[in-house]
Amino acid sequence: MKDKNQSNPQEGYSLVSNSANTMETVECGTKFRNLKGMGWIVTCLFIVGETAGGGLIAMPAAMVSTGLIGGIFVIMLGAAMCAYTGNLLSENWTILQQRWPEYRNHCRKPYPAMGLRALGPRFMTVVSSCLNVTQFGTAVVFLLLAAKNLESFLQSFGGVQIGFCYLVLFVAMFMLPFTMLKSPKDFWWAVIGAMVTTTIAVTLIIRGAISDGSQCLRHVNYAEVVPSKFFMCFGTVMFAYGGHGAFPTIQHDMRKPYHFKRSVYMAFFIIFLMYLPVSVIGYIVYGDSLRDSVIPSLQEMYIQQAVNALITMHVILALTIVFNPLNQELEDVLNVPQDFGWKRFVARSAMMAAVVVVAETIPNFGVLLDLVGGSTITLMALVFPVIFNFYTTAGSTKYNGIVATKDEKPLSFMEAVHYTPKHKLAIYAIIMAFAIIGGGTASLSALGQMVNSQFSQPCYAGLWTTKPVEETILGNATELLTYSHHGKVNCCGMFKNISRFGDTEYCLDPSISVGGGSHG
Template sequence: MLSVPYALSQGGWLSLALFVLVGAVCYYTGKLIVRCMQADDSVRTYPDIGQLAFGAHGRRAIGLVMYVELYLVAISFLILEGDNLDKLFPGTVVELLGYRMHGKQLLVLVAAAVILPTTWLKNLSMLAYVSAVGLIASAALTASLVWAGVAEKGFHVKGSDLLNLSGLPTSLSLYFVCFAGHGVFPTVYSSMRKKRHFPKVLLISSVLCSLNYALAAILGYLIYGDDVQAQVTLNLPSGRLYTRIAILTTLITQLAKYALVIQPITAAIDKNLSVAATETGQLTRMLTSTAVVVSTVVLACTVTFFGYLMSFIGSSLNITVSVLFPCLSYLKIYKARGGVRHVEVAAIVGILAVVGTYTSLNHIIGTF
């Protein structure tokens, strides 16, 4: 949501049509994931779908893509924390052991120090409740943009580009990030008491999120035009109450969700290390979590470009998890059973063609 105004500025007003298309495609592929799960009662996770469709190689491939995606999202959380804390506390300087630390890197370290103990928890259910603050953060950000437009900048249609081909790949990548929750769909579906309602849940949430994203994108682009930053909160004027509310709710959300994001990564490492449920095993799990946090801190202090990182996640990983893998798995599972209609084959081929066109466009534009 923070990056959709920037995405709109990169692609121009007509890129909103592609935003709608991406939302529709991701909704359809979400339904394909559920169909894949319904093919076998033993399927409960996303890698399980890979196992059912393509065997052990499929499980390993989709698992690797998911873990890399989660790792990069964790890095983006820390970058986000550093940028927004710097917005709240500009010019912060600390001297430690004769070394002068300042700026975003210092604030990334502060955020990591707060986050680290949450990664040691055995039961993360408490963080799941806290992460519901994300709903409040979304509403607070939209309200802040409205407030900024009314009280500060006004809505002057500063962004005038109808279509910017050179920025279109970035826009599409960021739009895919908006709808890339497919990795957790199997977990949500498996946990529902009335699983038959999942398509309705998916449709309602997709529509509501789309409206929220689109409103934020349009407001941000109307107010700041081509000057909108990769995180629209960085455009909000310092010292204003609505700016502080928007940034604080965003910060709390990332603090709560970081441990949830890296938990599958640390669990996979512990499984490979055969960590036992003993005191020694608990210490090993803490060391594993600490090592993951430290590595993300180092990369967050090195890769400071939030917009480019989110674009990379969208273009190289989310598209695989959200579009390519569901389509190919569905065809592989149901084609042999004669359960794929010609209309579905045509729709899937069309989706794969669109993704292929996007990839080709990305490479062509990248050569100039």
């Protein structure tokens, strides 16, 4: 007699229950549902909250190397390609759930699992390594950005002087309890909050830039677009759009995972509508006076610090998602139980401690993240989704979508080509070419900046010095800033000395920043 809990894609409906995970799935034909999962609209908000925010403040500066038309083109192309590869990931995970029943319940490593089914265990290891580097690097920079923004806010409005190193520890301790949550459906409130803060920040940035336009537009200067530098913004764009590492985890928690396509296309359309006006208006008003982030260029201090606070809130909330795949990877290596217990607490605390150590040791992590944006994030957002989809969809076609056998091996390259439609092969080729050229150029540019940059001393070295050092971790350089009670701004104009206050004492020294692209 057949077990009533066994699934078979050739039957109509059957209930699969896992008491350990308290997750229930329903099978309908060959499509599977999580009875307690999220709807596609909530999932869309998850993607927006997880992806948008950090990259928002860097996108206007990224246009300096591309010009207005080129910048619009790159932002549109980046959104279209990342939305398409997000849909490819959706197709991949749907196929995995159809053909490998073990993925119908809780899965700790859904993204690497795609690599396993596409090309085998060795490729899964490569995918896991890229995912870990990407998530870890993003967590470090988000932690630095949150700490520095908090420091700036306290100095500007409260006159509170707290060392940057202490604030890194404070943000980490504040975030630690939230990183203990199991999966995205457990912290939906954080992602919704991240999306709301980003939306308000977009409105304020546009308002602040338009207000500054009355003074800055008369003196604005636009840098000459050099073809060799056109792809310098690629790392920034990929970091701004490249949240793909968490997509399978989010999709797995949907009520109808096969509806992730709706979520991802709607989400990237919303993100595009956020990025484009901020980038265009910011670039038109400030021109090549933009340095690393648009926030310091906003000359109305209340608007500047409101955006500062909102982006900080977004970063803190987004860290909850960024840590999740990283923590689950570590727990899988250490064989930590999926239910909450002291082992999870120790493992996730250790991961947070590792991020803090790197953040305190390399406070100007921006150049390294630009390297990650052009390399591992490009792999995660463009290259891997194409490779996954190329092999998994071809395999599904070859075997007619039936449940895979234990001895089934990945298809060869020529087999995958045979079972893949020609128009899809053409799209794959375009995305791969763009990823290789853009990612390679951005990575080499970041490496060059790393070689030519002088890294600052470890952050914790300042704990034993008598002279406080204020460091702003934004973009490819470390800016040394001293805030008055009015605050300081990146003034506009060709010589970066035009202030709406009519006094250059409010302007940051133009020689402080070491140019180049930026990240979020």
